Amino acid sequence: MSNDNNNTKDLRENNIEMIRNRKPRMAICYDFDKTLSPNDMQTFTLIPSFEIDAESFWAESDKLAEENLMETNLAWMYQLLNYSKFKRKSIRKEYFREIGKDVSLYKGVEEWFDRMDKYAEKQGIILEHYIISSGLREIIEGSRIADKFKRIYASSYYYTPDGVAEWPAQAVNYTNKTQFIFRIAKGIFEEYDDSVNDSMPDSKLYIPYENIVYIGDSATDIPCMRLVKSKGGYSIGVYDPEKNMRKKVYQLFNDGRINYYAPADYTSRSELTQYVKQIIDTVAAKEKMKTDQMILNIDASLYNSIRSMEQMYERTKEQATKKMKKDMESTLSEMKDFLPGNID
């Protein structure tokens, strides 16, 4: 029996050890256009290299959407395919990836991810990065920072077996952007997986909502900003540091959509860096509290088990044999010995 007791003791110590060593996760989700990149990728890179006049392309695509009650992303994706037929120039994935190489990024973006990962790690937090964008995934995949993201959720084409874009596979817009926050929180990453709608207790989440940060620049980010903030996470509005147009972020802040706003400057001494570090510190402090509470719960729940066993024993005592009584009493007394503190 004393052997069992040792095992229980080891089990308790092991449990505490495991809880102490747990590494909580945290996610930063980014919009892409005008959040990480100063440009709208379609307007500035895709269209000119296709020898299409950007202004007329967007005017036509908007008209197409309006006249046919079409979702605007589906409209431009359709329009682009139409142009490619007209120009007799097929659109291939490699073509988009090539464009991605030239996508310009705000100052400090390239170093941001490793720098923030390191900072989070020092606080005992595993930091993951995700893109949630209406832009084209293939272009983002070609960019210099593509490998920094655990997932890139964005619009994308379906390609024929010989690699030609044929049909929209995903059209990500402002409202369906929010599903990806749920996917990230629940760890159900695949775009086709419907189980993202199944309910999941907070304790089972891959990343708790309060450990999620969303960074965006415009009205299309509002549903995500709202969702993240309302669930205890953090939303940040950014604006172009050079243009310094702050109307949107002031409005977002006044409307309670965001916790912070800052210039889209990702260098190490920027305001944005300072705010995100503050958030990481807060998440780390809250996670430390959770860790301590999980450890306290081990003994408190053992106390609970002892009390339930005692109650059950009281109710069934009369029918029990002598041996059963003896066993039960010795088990209970061992459990009590094992539980720190006096509970009598």
Ligand SMILES: [Mg+2]
């Ligand atoms: Mg944007």
